[in-house]
Amino acid sequence: MPDTVQSAAPAPHSISATPKTFSPEDEAALRETLKRCSPSTFEAALQFRKTGNAEHVPAVVIGIVERFVEPDLRTKLKDADDDLRLIEDLGVDSLTMMEIVILVEDVLAMSIHNDELRNLRTVGDVKVFIDCKIRGLPLPKPTKFLPIEHIGAVMPMQPPFLFLNEASVNSHSANGKYKITGQEFFLQGHFKDNPVMPASIMLEALGQLAVLYLLEGHIAEPGKAVDATKIFFTGCEGVRAHRVCKPGDILTLAIKPKRNKMPLATFEGSIRVGQEKAIIAEEISLVFAYSDAVTTPSPVNGAARDSQTNGTQPAPAAELVRTANG
Numbered sequence: 001m002p003d004t005v006q007s008a009a010p011a012p013h014s015i016s017a018t019p020k021t022f023s024p025e026d027e028a029a030l031r032e033t034l035k036r037c038s039p040s041t042f043e044a045a046l047q048f049r050k051t052g053n054a055e056h057v058p059a060v061v062i063g064i065v066e067r068f069v070e071p072d073l074r075t076k077l078k079d080a081d082d083d084l085r086l087i088e089d090l091g092v093d094s095l096t097m098m099e100i101v102i103l104v105e106d107v108l109a110m111s112i113h114n115d116e117l118r119n120l121r122t123v124g125d126v127k128v129f130i131d132c133k134i135r136g137l138p139l140p141k142p143t144k145f146l147p148i149e150h151i152g153a154v155m156p157m158q159p160p161f162l163f164l165n166e167a168s169v170n171s172h173s174a175n176g177k178y179k180i181t182g183q184e185f186f187l188q189g190h191f192k193d194n195p196v197m198p199a200s201i202m203l204e205a206l207g208q209l210a211v212l213y214l215l216e217g218h219i220a221e222p223g224k225a226v227d228a229t230k231i232f233f234t235g236c237e238g239v240r241a242h243r244v245c246k247p248g249d250i251l252t253l254a255i256k257p258k259r260n261k262m263p264l265a266t267f268e269g270s271i272r273v274g275q276e277k278a279i280i281a282e283e284i285s286l287v288f289a290y291s292d293a294v295t296t297p298s299p300v301n302g303a304a305r306d307s308q309t310n311g312t313q314p315a316p317a318a319e320l321v322r323t324a325n326g
Contacts, residue, residue, distance in 0.1 A: 022050045033106055037067045045107050054134050057108070058127050064103050065123065068096050078275070082124025083168060083175035083254065090123075104130065121145065121168075128172065143170040144216055154215050155208065156228045160185055163205035164253075167212055173256045174213040178205055182247030197245040202279045206269040207233050207286070209255050214265060214288055221262075224290035231288045238282025249273045255284070263287045 027046060034042045041063025048056040066077050069090050076084055086092040092100070097120070101112050110133055119142030120126050132139050146167045155162060167176035180197050187195035214226045245251065255269040265286045271279040 030107065033103070034063075037063045041067075048108065054131060057130055057134060060107060061104065061127050061130055062123070064100055064107065065090070065092070065126070067103070068092065068100055077123070082122060082127065082173065083252070084123045085121060086123065086126070087121075100126075108134065110134065119143075124170065124173065128170070140171040143168050146212070146216065151212065154228065155212060156231065157208050157211070161204075162208065163201065164208055164212065167209065169213055169217040171217065173254060174209050174217060175255075176205075176209045176212070176253040178251045178253065180245060180247050180249050180251065187247070195247055197249070197251075199239075199241045199279065202241075202245065202251065202271055203236055203239065203281060203284075205251065206253055206255060206267075206271065206279070206281055207236075207284055209253050210265070210267045210269070210284055210286055213255060213257065213267070214260075214286070218260060218265075220290055220293070223293055225293040227289050227291040230291075231286055234285045234287055236281050236284050238280075240280045242277040242280065243273060245273060245278055251278065258283065263289060 026049070030045060030049060031042060034045060041060060044056040044059035044063065047053065048060060062077055065086075066074050069077065069092065073090055076089060084090060086097065097117060098114075101117060104110075105112055108130070110130075112133065116129070116139070120129055121143050125143050128140055131137075146169065148165055151164050151167055152158065152162065155164075157163075163178045164176045165178050167174060182195060184197075186198060186201060190196060190198050211231050214231060215228060218226055220226055250273065252272045253269070254271075255267045258266045258268055260266075265288060267284045267286075269279075269281040269284050270277065
């Protein structure tokens with residue numbers, strides 16, 4: 001992840017104190033360009049072109065993506081979830097992605113190179129990429145998509161107390177999924193003949209996603225790495241439970257770092273089932289420590305290369321010391 005982006009994306013601001021003159025002819029041309037997009041997309045694009053204010057860009061990007069997505073998939077864009085995958089969730093193939101980019105270039109009056117598109121895997125990737133291009137900021141590294149095998153290899157939590165089936169980590173957030181199978185050990189007693197996922201376990205899952213962010217997304221000091229055996233939960237604040245979750249539900253987890261400086265990291269987190277809120281946590285706090293990074297060879301295309309690890313093995317993690325009642 002780039003050193004310049006450690007947590008949430010920078011607050012929107014005007015990219016130019018004196019934006020270029022936007023004539024009625026320009027407005028008519030813009031309207032024609034966006035004739036197959038929603039009126040709100042045109043209005044956002046118009047305000048951006050007139051003012052140069054980058055806060056309008058996400059609405060433009062989402063509107064343009066929606067234009068190329070099949071009608072039955074457009075409902076997924078209603079809340080503009082950043083973890084929506086362009087290919088798997090929205091059916092955007094490489095040719096369609098090129099059409100999206102060409103239209104974005106025309107509407108926002110910017111240039112995008114083909115090789116910059118390779119790492120755009122999610123809606124969030126696209127929004128952050130365009131935002132950085134407009135602001136002249138260094139481009140973030142791509143989202144890491146982590147299968148369960150990778151998660152299990154790096155996490156201190158292990159089954160049956162690991163509540164992430166898959167995850168993605170980028171410079172400003174982490175997202176994950178967990179399906180409640182009904183076979184979880186705690187459901188045998190919570191509740192009798194009516195199994196319900198405890199709110200405390202859902203908070204644990206959010207905490208685990210925050211741990212994964214520290215291990216995979218945090219920028220450590222030079223020569224250091226986050227020590228997986230020294231990450232501990234310290235508290236949760238502003239927790240609200242909105243929905244009962246039962247076997248068969250797929251939990252969609254999201255965390256964003258609020259403060260991330262050793263030894264303290266704080267995150268905001270949420271869990272949804274579909275479009276319904278399940279858990280909201282205004283602040284999840286962890287403490288962590290560094291260890292010396294160890295250079296170990298790992299095979300790449302049949303050859304060895306050096307990679308840095310912290311040299312630690314998965315170990316039990318501390319439980320939440322303050323949590324909501326299950």
